[in-house]
Amino acid sequence: MMFLEFFIWGAWFVTLGTFLSQNLNASELEKANVFSTQSLGAIIAPFIIGLIADKYFNAERIFGTLHLIGAFLMYQMYNAPDVSAFYPYVLAYMILYMPTLSLANAISFRQMINPEKEFSTIRVFGTVGWIVAGLSISYLFKWDTGAGLLKNTFLMAAVASLVLGLFSFTLPKTPPVKRDTTESSSISEMLGLNALKLLGNKNFLVFFISSILICIPLAFYYQYANQFLSEIGLANPTGKMTIGQISEAFFLLLLPVFFSRFGFKNTIMLGMLAWAVRYLLFAYGNAGELAYMLIIGIALHGICYDFFFVSGQIYTDARAGEKYKSSAQGLITLATYGVGQLIGFWVAGLVSEYYKTNPTGDHFWQNVWLVPAGIAAVVLFLFAVFFRNEKATVNG
Incomplete structure (x- = not known):
């Protein structure tokens, strides 16, 4: 299945x-x-x-x-x-x-x-x-x-x-699942809106906003990575992109080590940094002698995804408490895969449309990839400044 x-x-x-x-x-x-x-x-x-x-x-x-x-x-x-x-x-x-x-x-x-x-x-x-x-x-x-x-x-x-x-x-x-007749699943509970109370915590609010914003660079990858690799002539681009999934499985095993050694803030910041580095590698790599830059960029997917999104799920679980665990996960899912990526896909479309109608020589893809690199760098800076370091209890 x-x-x-x-x-x-x-x-x-x-x-x-x-x-x-x-x-x-x-x-x-x-x-x-x-x-x-x-x-x-x-x-x-x-x-x-x-x-x-x-x-x-x-x-x-x-x-x-x-x-x-x-x-x-x-x-x-x-x-x-x-x-x-x-x-x-x-x-x-x-x-x-x-x-x-x-x-x-x-x-x-x-x-x-x-x-x-x-x-x-x-x-x-x-x-x-x-x-x-x-x-x-x-x-x-x-x-x-x-x-x-x-x-x-x-x-x-x-x-x-x-x-x-x-x-x-x-x-x-x-x-x-048979529920108690006194229980009712409200729409707000299904969407995770009951967990909005957690946004009263400054750290969680900073993390929540960062989660939405980092989905903008993520959308660029989903929308354009395969097309980019195909158009610049990288052989077997779809097969090579599976390196990202292999990397994701590998770094998932390393995540507990980073958590215990460097803490939540540094781990999630490393994930944000990986997004910026990945897009810089895409911007300046090519299918010839610099093809290794593209491969490294693909391989960074494990750090990009695990160190931000999986870390975020663990952090959310730790901050939510027993009462809001499921609602908080629902809220983060709605914010990232729903709102964040919805904004991201349109930003990616508008950026690429702009550079197609305002060409600057042969630098179309370089210009496109520099935008999410810049966005990831800004999100990293804001998170580093406004998120206060704390020890999150990690279960499991």
């Missing part, structure tokens, strides 16, 4: 920007509009989980149904002749896919005796699935070599979604 869940996402999302550019001749703002569907899905997902899945249906059944519908939508995306036809399907798909991330975790947790120890060994198969998808695109099928072959990624994702949808109905039964 976990392998296929992330295989499907990695099978088409990594190369989406390149596909939109090469196959559908999408403008920069049209790309931003398409990528924004992920954020819209993340915002809507809690309603699907909280109002439907948690109350009325077995998790594995709604999980399977969403993937079966997703297979149809993927096939329609495969057949879409232009962006205007493509957009409604990708929007509907993301609204249905994003809830499956929570459902996959819920199905897993309900079958475990000790989730803290068991879940990581299950979740790592998701990372493996993403890596296999990228390697398949570059080295097995060679779809990222041009000539419009990238549309086949949607067909591959559709088949995988169909398989997972059918397989889901064989998963262990995961019925809704």
